[in-house]
Amino acid sequence: MSKGYVYLVGAGPGDEELITVKGLRCIQEADVILYDRLANPALLKNKRDEAECIDVGKSPKRHAYTQEEINELLVLQAHKGKTVTRLKGGDPYVFGRGGEEALALRKARIPFEVVPGITSAIAVPNYGGIPVTHRNVSTSFHVITGHEDPLKEKSSVNYEALAKLEGTLVFLMGVGNLEEIVNQLRRYGKPKETPIALVHQGTTAKQRTVTGTLESIVTVVKEKKITSPSVIVIGEVVRLQDELNWFESLPLHGQRILVTRTREQASQLSTKLKALGGDVVEYPTIEIRPAQDIEGVNAKLKRIHQGDYIIFTSVNGVKAFFERLKALKMDVREMGPGKLVAIGPATAKALEEKGLLVEVIPETYVAEGIIDCLKESIKEGDKVFLPRANIARKALNEGLEALGAQVEEIEIYETVLPVQGEQHLRELLVEGIDWITFTSSSTVQNFMDLLGKEDRHLLESVKIASIGPITGKTAKKLGLPVDVQAKEYTIAGLVQAMMEVQ
Structure with missing residues (x-):
């Protein structure tokens, strides 16, 4: 081997x-x-x-x-x-x-x-709004362990030398020994007015920064319940913290947000929320699977060239559609001359990435918006293909048929409950969640099914954010008050709506 x-x-x-x-x-x-x-x-x-x-x-x-x-x-x-x-x-x-x-x-x-x-000795003070060096303030920084081997008979930290330094002192792993560190520095002449900061859980959404002086910091840390892991920063650069505290000033900093999208799609929303300081927990309440009736799907796809319109209502639908074409060894040219319709910009982008141009995108990104967009162009007898989920609303089918179209629905994928413990969801809610985001009616329905009636009280102080009116309507129907609803029914619109209430 x-x-x-x-x-x-x-x-x-x-x-x-x-x-x-x-x-x-x-x-x-x-x-x-x-x-x-x-x-x-x-x-x-x-x-x-x-x-x-x-x-x-x-x-x-x-x-x-x-x-x-x-x-x-x-x-x-x-x-x-x-x-x-x-x-x-x-x-x-x-x-x-x-x-x-x-x-x-x-x-x-x-x-x-x-x-x-990247060492926490530099990055954590940075996220706490403290540069370890700054022109005319500190021209050096020194990194010291705050947690020596307990078996050592004598400390190897030379506090006498450290107390005389004018540069920044950074202690790692020192919260448990904070009082000793402060006393030793003061013993050897460090002024009691010297600024000091502790940055707890630095660079994460749980970060908290407290400041004081060598005289007051032990009391401050006890009052604020600052524990390990924390980085200790001592020196005049700490005075810059109020002005440079960029991270803890982010609009969603410290907010714990539950994202219920599929595991594959969660990253886009999670990334945007994290960039705004959110503490994101991904708990997918839906899972995308191929349709069970593969033969039926295949038969409809082989007739796709007959369509006057092909309407896509989600990115998932686009992905499943092209995966099936590939499995059938069908060329995109076999889609025929039908006009392509996308329910919104994200779905349109997914089609454009396949080299296809979308002719129609409604102003409002819901089924009713598509119907309103097509009512002047669809003719009696036009053939419309709808590749979509097995549980999709029937409003689009009914609206198109009312316009005289012949609608052929292709249930090209299924949304199901993922295999994960309801107990884990309960634990997350007990630990504390500030926001729950819902991006489709199925995410809401499945979430409530997983939660169960007996644990609904855990949602009493949680804010609910919905991507649009259809999702919001489902939430309200299930007894969830919607605190925030996106004006533009996109991920960016959802995030913007959450920021506006902070």
């Missing part, structure tokens, strides 16, 4: 987007991933389906594995011929014990590579 290979990867300070391109590739290619408590678990969604994940995280009060056991596990997995990615918070070599792991691999003659990560 060939010898394995180990990547010691810095996962960055917390935000999943602050990992390097190379670090992400190491996750994607790994057979085994050993990850830390401080590495964002959302990064694991980039792994291969068959990759094994092992939580080796250590917290101040809990060690799932000792460092020696982690070293042994790296060697063991590599000896099996596996590609191993060791995912570590921040940078592997900045108080991450990456050097110890590298030495263990070298001793075992295991080939390895170290992939640097």
Whole structure:
């Protein structure tokens, strides 16, 4: 068996987007991933389906594995011929014990590579509105461990020297020893008025920053209940925090938002919400599957060239349609001369990416908008194909038939309840959710089916955001008050509506 290979990867300070391109590739290619408590678990969604994940995280009060056991596990997995990615918070070599792991691999003659990560010593103060250096304020910064080996008889931190420095002091892993750090600096002459900040869970949507002086900070931290993980920043640069606190000023900062779209589609909405500071939890309430009656679908697709119009009402419909064409080895030219209609810009874009131009997009992105758009152009006897979901509303069919069209519906995909525990949904709501977003009637219906009547009280303080009137109507019918409804029935419109009420 060939010898394995180990990547010691810095996962960055917390935000999943602050990992390097190379670090992400190491996750994607790994057979085994050993990850830390401080590495964002959302990064694991980039792994291969068959990759094994092992939580080796250590917290101040809990060690799932000792460092020696982690070293042994790296060697063991590599000896099996596996590609191993060791995912570590921040940078592997900045108080991450990456050097110890590298030495263990070298001793075992295991080939390895170290992939640097963005250290929390710089990134977390940045997100807290504090530059670690600033012209005419601080020309140096110094990174110090706030958590030394408890077995050491004497501290190796020279507080006397640190107290005399005019640069910025950054302590990592020091919350538990904050009082000792402050007392030692003051003991050796650091003025009690010196500004100090703690940034808790930096670069994440749960980030909180508190400030004070060496004299007051211990009391402030107790009152604000600041715990680990937090980065301590000491120095005159802290005075810039009020003006430069860009991250905690984002409109959705600290808001916990449940996204109920399909797993494949959630990323677009999630990305927009995260960019505005939201703490996004993806809990898909629908899953897209191919239609059961494949033969019936195939037969209709082989007649698609007969259509005067082909109307697409979702991106999912476009995707399923072209997947089926590919399976049938049908060329797009076999779609015939029929005019293409898309319910909205996202659906139109999906068609344009296939090289097709859309002739009709309604002003309002609902079935009624399509009917209003076509009422002057559809002639008696025109053939209309509708590739759509099995549970789609019949309003479009009925409206087109009323105009004299011959409608042939193609149930090209199905929306079903995903296989996931209702208990997990209950746990999320108990932990606290500020917003739930719904992007279709099926996401609402399935959500309520999963929740059950006995747990509806968990929604009492939750705000509901709907992508449009049809989805909103379904929510209200099921007893959910809609707090926000998009004016433009798109993902961008939904996000904009949520921002306007903050």
